[in-house]
Amino acid sequence: FSNAVPPPIIMAARKALELVSTSSDLRDRLHSNARTLRAGLEKAGFKIKPGQHPILPVMLGEAALATKMADKLLEKGIYVIGFSFQVVPQGHARIRIQLSAAHTPVQLERAVAAFSEVGKDLGVI
Numbered sequence: 517f518s519n520a521v522p523p524p525i526i527m528a529a530r531k532a533l534e535l536v537s538t539s540s541d542l543r544d545r546l547h548s549n550a551r552t553l554r555a556g557l558e559k560a561g562f563k564i565k566p567g568q569h570p571i572l573p574v575m576l577g578e579a580a581l582a583t584k585m586a587d588k589l590l591e592k593g594i595y596v597i598g599f600s601f602q603v604v605p606q607g608h609a610r611i612r613i614q615l616s617a618a619h620t621p622v623q624l625e626r627a628v629a630a631f632s633e634v635g636k637d638l639g640v641i
Contacts, residue, residue: 545617546570549624553615556628561641565610573599574611574631576640582609585634592630 536543550570557564557574565573576582579600586598589611600609613627635641 542617546615549615549617549619552621553613553624553627556624557631560628560632560635562631562635570615572613572615574613576609576611577607579609581638581640582611585638585640586611588634588637589630592634594627594630 547568547570550568550572554564554572557572563575565575576585576598579598582598582600584598586596589596596611596613598609599612601607604610632641
């Protein structure tokens with residue numbers, strides 16, 4: 517038993533393939549954003565899991581801390597998610613940042629500032 521893929525999904529996939537095959541601008545901007553934010557957060561004192569991808573795991577260890585930090589960041593207009601056990605191994609709680617090519621340099625600076633402020637308030641950095 518199977519169902520056909522709905523036509524809007526097919527057209528969206530075709531358009532996505534068209535966009536990525538004609539230009540690397542968005543991909544380049546996405547990777548640049550990830551490098552910029554990673555550098556800013558590491559300079560501020562945060563431990564970021566290594567990698568060269570647009571998902572930045574800010575390692576915190578404790579589940580309650582990850583939740584509290586995500587809540588405080590949301591109050592500052594930064595939407596991130598805290599992940600803890602059973603989603604990640606126990607003792608490896610983190611904030612997960614997902615970047616896009618649409619983020620601007622000003623937004624990245626604002627995110628670093630908010631992370632730094634909340635991180636200091638909570639004794640993370």
